[in-house]
Amino acid sequence: xxxxxxxxxxxRILPATIPVTLVNDISLDVQRGEFIAIMGPSGSGKSSLLxxxxxxxxxxxxxxxxxxxxxxxxxxxxxxxxxxxxxxxVFQFHFLLAEFSALDNVKLPMIxxxxxxxxxxxxxxxxxxxxxxxxxxxxxxxDQMSGGQRQRVAIARxxxxxxxLILADEPTGNLDTASAATVRQILRDLASQQGKTVITxxxxxxxxxxxxxxxxxxxxxxxxxxxxxxxxIHDSTTHKTE
Amino acid sequence: MPLSLxxxxxxxxxxxxxxxxxxxxxxxxxxxxxxxxxxxxxxELDFIKRLVDNSPHITVSDEYRSADVQPATLQWPxxxxxxRNVKPQTEVRGIRGYQQKLDFIxxxxxxxxxxxxxxxxxxxxxxxxxxxxxxxxxxxxxxxSMRQVSTIEDxxxxxxxxxxxxxPNGIIVGQGLVxxxxxxxxxxxxxxxxxxVVRVMKIVGIFRTGNAAYDExxxxxxxxxxxxxxxxxxxVNRFVIKLNDPxxxxxxxxxxxxxxxxxxxxxxxxxxxxMNVLFIRNIIMYSVVTAILVVASFGIYNTISTIxxxxxxxxxxxxxxxxxxxxxxRIFLNEGLIxxxxxxxxxxxxxxxxxxxxxQITIKSPFVSNEPVHLxxxxxxxxxxxxxxxxxxxxxxxxxxxxxxxxxxxxxxxLRGAA
Numbered sequence: 001x002x003x004x005x006x007x008x009x010x011x012r013i014l015p016a017t018i019p020v021t022l023v024n025d026i027s028l029d030v031q032r033g034e035f036i037a038i039m040g041p042s043g044s045g046k047s048s049l050l051x052x053x054x055x056x057x058x059x060x061x062x063x064x065x066x067x068x069x070x071x072x073x074x075x076x077x078x079x080x081x082x083x084x085x086x087x088x089x090v091f092q093f094h095f096l097l098a099e100f101s102a103l104d105n106v107k108l109p110m111i112x113x114x115x116x117x118x119x120x121x122x123x124x125x126x127x128x129x130x131x132x133x134x135x136x137x138x139x140x141x142x143d144q145m146s147g148g149q150r151q152r153v154a155i156a157r158x159x160x161x162x163x164x165l166i167l168a169d170e171p172t173g174n175l176d177t178a179s180a181a182t183v184r185q186i187l188r189d190l191a192s193q194q195g196k197t198v199i200t201x202x203x204x205x206x207x208x209x210x211x212x213x214x215x216x217x218x219x220x221x222x223x224x225x226x227x228x229x230x231x232x233i234h235d236s237t238t239h240k241t242e
Numbered sequence: 243m244p245l246s247l248x249x250x251x252x253x254x255x256x257x258x259x260x261x262x263x264x265x266x267x268x269x270x271x272x273x274x275x276x277x278x279x280x281x282x283x284x285x286e287l288d289f290i291k292r293l294v295d296n297s298p299h300i301t302v303s304d305e306y307r308s309a310d311v312q313p314a315t316l317q318w319p320x321x322x323x324x325x326r327n328v329k330p331q332t333e334v335r336g337i338r339g340y341q342q343k344l345d346f347i348x349x350x351x352x353x354x355x356x357x358x359x360x361x362x363x364x365x366x367x368x369x370x371x372x373x374x375x376x377x378x379x380x381x382x383x384x385x386x387s388m389r390q391v392s393t394i395e396d397x398x399x400x401x402x403x404x405x406x407x408x409x410p411n412g413i414i415v416g417q418g419l420v421x422x423x424x425x426x427x428x429x430x431x432x433x434x435x436x437x438x439v440v441r442v443m444k445i446v447g448i449f450r451t452g453n454a455a456y457d458e459x460x461x462x463x464x465x466x467x468x469x470x471x472x473x474x475x476x477x478v479n480r481f482v483i484k485l486n487d488p489x490x491x492x493x494x495x496x497x498x499x500x501x502x503x504x505x506x507x508x509x510x511x512x513x514x515x516x517m518n519v520l521f522i523r524n525i526i527m528y529s530v531v532t533a534i535l536v537v538a539s540f541g542i543y544n545t546i547s548t549i550x551x552x553x554x555x556x557x558x559x560x561x562x563x564x565x566x567x568x569x570x571x572r573i574f575l576n577e578g579l580i581x582x583x584x585x586x587x588x589x590x591x592x593x594x595x596x597x598x599x600x601x602q603i604t605i606k607s608p609f610v611s612n613e614p615v616h617l618x619x620x621x622x623x624x625x626x627x628x629x630x631x632x633x634x635x636x637x638x639x640x641x642x643x644x645x646x647x648x649x650x651x652x653x654x655x656x657l658r659g660a661a
Contacts, residue, residue: 047658056562057654077566084564091657095559099252109563111245157563169657 004164004197005030010052010062012045022048023059024220030199032164035191037208038201039226040217046201047169049217053199054087054167055079067164084113088158092170094150096142102129102153103138109160128156132186148179155186159196166190168200172207184210246569250576253549264545265585267538268633272589275531275629277596280619282527286520288618293513295393296451299491302347302481302498302506304337336363336477343502347481354494356486360387361478363468369461370432371423378419380433380461382468382478391484394449394462400427401447406464412446416457420448439471532632539636542581546574546641550648557648558656567649574648578641579634586633590626597621 005028012023022045030036030053038046051057052064055071058079064071067086074082083089096105106125110116116124129138132152142150151171158166168187172180188210190196200211208214208228216226254261337343340361351357363382368375385403389395395403399417406412413433419425427445434440443463451457469475483498485491491508499506510517550557557570597619604614 051654051657054562056657080561080564080566082564083562087564089559089562091559093555095555097249097252097556097559099256108245108560112563112565112569 006065037211044217045220088163090168092173246572264541267541268585271535271538273592276593284618284620298482300483304479358390365472382465397449405446413443414447414462417450418458539640542640546644558653562653571649574645582637
């Protein structure tokens, strides 16, 4: 395994009358194919770290190397192009475009990238949705689907341009237990079977227990002493242990 | 279909009512623009047409714009000269050697798309009939060439212009004079000139222009007859010129004046004040109708602003996916473009309808003629181009601000707020 993502002393300070330090001096190496959970209490800077790792936000200081490339000098458009080609996002809310069908939502990033012909794009979007068990739902609009289905469409969309890294912010935070288990399993399989690197912010210890590595944040810093809390027997039946 | 267009259409269809309202603003704006401007331009052109038709396009008269240079000054241009008791040479007034000048003017015809020219000699005479005396102006014409440059033939209500050829002693007078003198066709009247030449002439035609002063004071006779009467053989004092393209009159007048020296006045120069008024009227009209479109564009601004606000999350997710600010802007600019395009095209259709409806209106003139008059309408391509152009421009301008705002949405701000 090689290093995909290397964070060095990442710090993000929100400028305000009283500046807020969201992320404080975090260094982190992420291997290719790794499935990582970022945990921590509310307001500990989990999401902020994820936005930094996902090139959505620029660090106040520190460096971030993605796929061997230093991203600190890149302007907004170059960052956007990197996100388009190399990253995929899944959020707590599905954030699908309400007026478009599941299929069109998945096609969107591929059309923007413009590397495939429209028939190839169509084929790939159908394939991605079928792989996630949505073959019958691909022409439905988001409001005609269940929360779990929508989140799977969002995952299919994140996978559209075959990214190196998938970043998920509380992907199961809004789902019922069964749907959450499905989504968790999908992300697990992406890492172990397809070799995708997956970084997830989560509150859910059950979800975290399915990952390869857990990182805990407290007040914007890495907390090396943190341990995964015990999981109830009920939850453990629904997740696959390694 | 490009992605941004696809998304733009989807956005607009999702808010049908608001889209329709802003669309109808543009439709009505464009339609009114067309209807009002066609009416205004129509009346302007109608006015100019009357002006152009009823007056010569160029009049060459037997005057000079500046006085003649004295021979002595020509001989010694730099000298201080004082020659006493030099009296200017006495000569017969009028355009000298008019036949050659006429030939020159006619030779221009080819290069300027056609012209017609007629010579005329006008002088003052006194008419006497049954004890009544009236000073009038008598114009000598050649009927065949005059009818090509003047509308006088259309105004003749009895007799004809040709009758002058048949009867060299014939005279054509206006209705006003006929009423005043209790004249009738075929009557003889006495014509006397200032030099004491007296001749009896026979009325062979009566015209009525509707202009009272003209009808009472203008008379026409054969050019040769007037030349002998006024004792100015082989002279004329006016060339009346009509062009196929009246708007070239100014240039042509310049060419003629430069060549033959006599003052050549184009109708544009003669009625410059009126042309200025018309020009200002056009500016006022265009600013008023453009204001309608500007107001309509606020509807578009409103609609697209609302869409941008509503779609903050969509913009955030698209930008996180890797869409540039430019891509986002293009979506909303496209929305303005679509509304502008459809609005102005429908506006042209509605505008044509309005113009047709206006064209149906007939007005009975309370003045001279008894014919019903239609509103003068002008169907010019440039009006349609201006209307559509302004509609598109204001639509794009109206969508630019919201589009720029949409492009500036920062995904992290929205994601933080949503989580």
